[in-house]
Amino acid sequence: RRRQPPPPQSPLEKVAAQEGLSLPQLSGKWFLVGMASRCSYLAEHSHQLEATMVTVTVLDEQSLAISTFRKLDRMCWEIRQHYLPARSPGRFLLKGEGDQTGVDVVVGEADPSSFAILYYQKGRSISVKLYGRTSRVSDAVVDKFEQHIRAVGLSEDVTYYFPTYGGWHMVLGETRV
DSSP states (O other), rough: OOOOOOOOOOOGGGOOOTTTOOOOHHOEEEEEEEEEEEHHHHHHHHGOOOOOOEEEEEEETEEEEEEEEEEEETTEEEEEEEEOOOOOOTTEEEOOOOOOOOOEEEEEEEETTTTEEEEETTTTTEEEEEEEEOOOOHHHHHHHHHHHHHHTTOOGGGGOOOOOOOOOOHHHHHHHH
8 A cells, every 4th residue: 555645735834923923912003015816816906906904903812803994996895804813823714704614824924013924825825915004114024025925935926016095094094983
């Protein structure tokens, strides 16, 4: 009998979560600055990217409630997600409706006062997102982001940066109760 080779290591298993991450420091308003993904929909519609704001709330000191505001067809939409704690600190599971597998999430690197780099993996597909406390981040942070995307086999040709124009996200942030 031949032995089966071990299953290939998932790209996310190689990613170290940010050490010493304090979840309450992630609370508050974030802007989606950039994303690297082989998603064909993103590639085909990248010219339609809109400024996107995310609000993070820490629940029960171990899970995150994520509220994403984005503009679509000239309307503001809110998408709510719940990141459940996974195997170790800085790792989460995002379960979709009726979704058996879910999405694994890792906070790869963060300076909670300015940026966070998160990895998302569903099946064998991986993407990396860069969030900033403001809609613009420093060149040094962009360089870190690009190092992270290359480390998981993604490249600049599948990297997209989000526009920073438009004041709708400011209005939403100020009118929330």
